[in-house]
Amino acid sequence: MNVRFRRVNQIFLAIMLCLMISSCKNEKKLDNSNAIATNEQFSDSLPWSQRLANSIMKRHPKAWQTENDSLPKWNYKIGLLLTSFERLFEQTGEDKYFDYIQEFGETLIDSSGTIYGYTKDSYNIDNINAGKILFKLYKTTNDQRYLQAMKTLRSQLEDHPRTPSNGLWHKKIYPNQMWLDGLYMGAPFYAQYNTTFEDGDRLDDIAHQFELIWKQTLDEETGLLFHAWDESKQMGWANKKDGKSPNFWSRSMGWYLMALVDVLDFYPENHPKRSVLINYLNQLSESLLAFQHTTGLWYQVTDKGEMEGNYLEASGSEMFCYAFAKGHEKGYLPEKFKSIAHKTFDGLLSEVVEVEADGEVHINNICKSAGLGGNPYRDGSFEYYISEPIVTDNLHGTGPFILAALALNR
Incomplete structure (x- = not known):
């Protein structure tokens, strides 16, 4: 009997402990429900x-921590995020946004100008993107x-390897390949x-990168661009007749559109290639x-929304939103794209944005990463694109959201 009594007593105490813990949790939630009014940095x-x-700054006090790495790294995604912080600083004048960028610069670049972890000989076009923040810092x-x-x-x-048609390789490990992603990484x-530092004599070469990949990835039936092109036609994912990859990935076209609206900032109105780039922006949009x-x-795979496993993806939608908004503001796109951009932003707020009780903001439904080739091998199939992890607050989704919000003044 004593054994049974002790057992019942232990169960009773366990139940009471659980109730107390639950009560504490509920009390904490209740306390946080009023925080939105007092926490000004997250105020609606x-x-x-x-x-x-x-x-983002609350979760990651230093910019290099946004990739959840234990050590700093030179990274195109952090470059994307800090590009948005630079625009935010320019619009608000709040020093904390510039300081966030500067701390990253001072951490990753030593006094001699050596970039920590950067290796030129890898000839990775991704490594160029973070360089955009250096102009303002300098x-x-x-x-x-x-x-x-x-x-x-x-x-x-200057030394980067090129395809026979003079297109910049995506990476040294991907010979003779151009990906839509690479236009954003290198061209701006x-x-x-x-x-800024030369005489603008390479604007024709830059435009050629856009023209070449447009010609080689355009699908005449849909007007969309396939993710990549292998001029050698040797890769397993490449069509043996034309070298195109097999599917449309929304984020890759988002990279291309953002590259267009950003690179046009540096083309004089009388430059003959300016109208070509504006025409591409209009056609793809x-x-x-x-x-x-x-x-x-x-959708993640743009033209296959009806297929099982496909989903509404945040980063590609945000990139389109930003490109439409800036394209309209600059006079490149017709009036209707302003309202389309607002509709997209409304969709982001309803479908992917999550706000905590204290007002802290998260972005859901972000494809963590996608590419072609490599090890394990990525074949560019529909099944491949929907198999990549779907994550929250990845920099592919946070940077473009800030850019879109700024462009729309939302």
Whole structure:
């Protein structure tokens, strides 16, 4: 009997402990429900750009931590995020956003201008993207480390391997391949450097990159662009007749559109290639409208929304939103794209944005990563694209959200 009594007593105490823990949890939630009124950095009176940026800074006090790495790294995704922070600083004038960028620059680039972890000989076009933040850092601080780092990245582009048709390889490990992603990674930095420190003599070469991949990835039936092109036609994912990859990936077209609206900042109005690039922006933007979901968003695999496993993906939709908004603001796109961009942003708020009780903001439904080839091998099939992990607050989705919010003044 004593044994049974002790057992019943233990069960009773366990139940009471669980109830107490549950009560504490509920009490904590209740306390947080009022925090939105007192925590000004997440206040719903702030623009969405600042609400998300402040949330990111709370979670990751240093920019290099946003990739959840134990050590700093030079990274295209952090470059994307800090590009959005730079625009945020320019619009708000709040030093904390510039300081966030500067701390990253000082951590990753030593006093001689050497970029920590960067290897030129890998000839990875992704490594160029973060270089865009160096222009503002150099202009503001006059710190020579940033100028030297920019020169290093510019020298990579000078030596970077090219396809027989003079297209920049995506990476040394992917010979004779161009991916839509690579246009965003390399072209805006290339154009800004060439017009800032040189005499603008490479704008034709930059436009050629857009023209070549447009010609080689365009699908005449849909007006969409396939993710990549292998000029050698040797890769398993490449069509043996034309070298095209087999599917449309929304984020890859998002990279291309963002590259267009950003690189056009550096083309004079009288440059003959400017109208060519604006025409590409209009054609692809118009073609994408046929595949926009009623929510305002786009599917991971753009043209296969009806297929099982496909989903409305945040980053590609955000990139389209930003490109439409900036394209309209600059006069490249017709009036209707302003309302389309707003519709997309409304869809982001309803479908992928999550706000905690204290106002902290998260972005859901982000494809973590996608590519072609490599090990394990990525074959570019529909099944491959929907198999990649779907994550929250990945930089592919946070940076473009801030850019879109800023472009729309939301």
